[in-house]
Amino acid sequence: MNRRATLAALLMVATMGLCAQKPMTAPAGGKAISDELIGIFFEDISSSADGGLYAELVQNGSFEYSPVERDGWGPGTFWRMIRPGHSTGWLEPRMDNSIHPNNPTYMRLHVERAKEYHDYRGWRGFGIQNDGFDGISVRDGKTYNFSAFFRNIDDKGKQIRIALVEPQMGWPPKDPKLLADTIININSKSWQKYEAALSVKEYSPKAVLQILVLDKGEIDVDMVSLIPQDTYKGHGMRTDLAEALAELQPKFMRFPGGCVVHGGGDGFWDTYRWKNTIGPKEQRKGLKNTWGYHQSMGLGFYEYFQFCEDLGMEPVPILPAGVSCQGANGGWNMWPTQAQDACPMEEMDEWVDEALDLIEWANGDPATSKWAKMRADAGHPAPFNLKYLGLGNEEKISPEFCERFKYIYERVTKAYPEIVIVGTAGPGSHANNPDFQNGWKLAEETGMPIIDEHYYEPRDYFLNKRQYDNYPRDRKTKVYLGEYAAKDKKLIDALAEGLYLLHVERNGDVVSMTSYAPLFAKKDATNWNPDLIYFDNQRTYLTCSYYIQQMFGQSAGQYYYGDCVKFEGDAPDACQPMENVHYGQSVVLNVKTRELFVKLCNASDETKTAHIDLSRFKTMKKPALRSYIIGQPDDENNYEAQPIFTKGETFKAEKKFDFQLKPYSMVMLRYKL
Secondary structure, eight states: HHHHHHHHHHHHHHHTTTOOOOOOOOOOOOEEOOOOOOEEEOOSSOOOOOOOTTTOOOOSTTTOOOOOTTTTOTTTTTEEEEEEOEEEEEEEOTTTTOSSSOOOOOEEEEEEOOOOOOOOOOOOOOEEOOTTTEEEEETTOOOOEEEEEEEOOSOOOOEEEEEEOOOOOSSSSOOEEEEEEEEEOOOOSSSSEEEEEEEOOOOOOEEEEEEOSSSSSSEEEEEEEESSSOOOOGGBHHHHHHHHHHTOOEEEEEEEOOOGGGOSSSGGGOOOGGGGSOOGGGGGGGEOOSSSSEOSSSHHHHHHHHHHHHTEEEEEEEEESSBBBGGGGGGGGTTOOOOOOOGGGGTTTHHHHHHHHHHHHHHHHTTTOOHHHHHTTOOHHHSSOOOEEEEOOOOOOOHHHHHHHHHHHHHHHHHHHTSSEEEOOOOOOOTTTTTHHHHHHHHHHTTTTTEEEEEEEOHHHHHHOOGGEEEEOOEEEEOEEEEEEESSSSSSHHHHHHHHHHHHHOOOOEEEOOOOOOEEEEETSSSSOOEEEOSSSSEEEEHHHHHHHHHHHOOOSSSEESSEEETTSSOOOOSSOOOTTEEEEEEEETTTTTTEEEEEEOOOOOSSEEEETTTTTEEEEESSEEEEOOOTOOOOOSSSSSSSEOOOOOEEOOEEEEEEEEEEEEEEEEEEO
């Protein structure tokens, strides 16, 4: 296909759903399924937030890093003192008279001499330098918004030079390469926020930010920030990472975790509290991260909800349920016998209020609700229309957990019966797991609408098991497969996941939602493997599993047809993939967009002939579109593309035909009706 034809096909892909007619009537033979099957699960793991999706380029801009979070850390971590031109001075971390109690630490710069020693040297001043997250990547022609709070200590105003530079190595020492700079005049003796725009002249993958005081005296600095002007929809998310998520067409996003929900694993003192993540960023409270680093909360609940709105996703916030993670205080070494820390029952109303106030913040009227007014004051007067709320994350389903879950659940559902509560089935969702059994027992006792199952397994599990075929069809509680992945990132693992998702679609009357996990991982700061999207400061690396998820995200529908595709050699009634069969199919109809999707997966080493009969769909248009992924089973797409990915190839639509499904491939055919 030539470039012009490819662009035309991709344009057709982008506009097929936008040009939808009124909803159609589904032909006979279909089974109603969830059209929210594919979502995303965001957890701040592997530097997914700071240094990742959240586009902030300065690390430890609030000077709040601490040895409580990591040995050897302190307020000056990821900062260094600089004194070009033989300037002199010293740095003093302080906590008195700070901007806000939630951010008590700031840095005082004592400048003794700020003039250059040799007149011929152009650089001077005393100050600090931030190297960002393994360097600051800036692009030529782009503008970056700098901001910081400054306070002048003495009576004399001061000039401060803000510069983006690229250090120059070698001997004798050289002045850094100037990429952008500006001068700020500081006169206020109280904390004041100063802002400037830095327009970069030249690309650099390893720039640094310098703050240089050009006059003698003392000055305080806090909440240093550098964010590209070009963020996703102007809301502070890194554009390429956000676009990669948008192309998945997810129907919901679960956040903020994961184990992050329980805090840093040290007990209740550092449990994630959503109220500390909203409001002005200088008033937010940073937190030790479960995965061994600091969360600035620049990406907080307001940004999560706004991002869901930007991508058309349902927000699914998860709140703690009054017990700690069973991994806290070294509990993983003793699990499953380790008892959880549990909040005393007489203090449980605090955790109930966490849920009730969140609903009010998200959905309430600013005229009558203080929490809704906070949302409006932040820039979003309209409600976020929260529909789902998760309580707990894969806790051990102990008597302590059950008692506290019920306490919160009953009060939330009484106050807001319209909110759909998502419970948990514990850390391992298999039939022989006692937490799984207890989780489902709790679901039946409470009548919870959705239960969250998690499992990470070798690829053979996904290739050979079809567990939802055996689930009772009369349960009121639906399944959310909230965390899952095959334990590698080769093509065969992605195809195993694709085969399993065909099974999930077939059981879309039982399973209402799924999300692959983890979502993001920074290339050299990875806590968990595999992940869906890897990235560094310059680019993203989309895995094979990403393209499988993309196929399913783009093919949501309300009806499943199990008898439109038969594979040659199967028994007459074997139209569905069964256990230990490494190929399968799914036909899904979206009556809202009037689109039909045929997905075929072959994780075996033999070509499979599929007999396809779409005769019942009378209004099929021409042409249709074909997307596929194909390669060798051990191919990866981490850093060097190996399998072949295509999307948007046009072909002539037929209602009855045979399709040769090649080994180690997955294909999606997309029809307009």
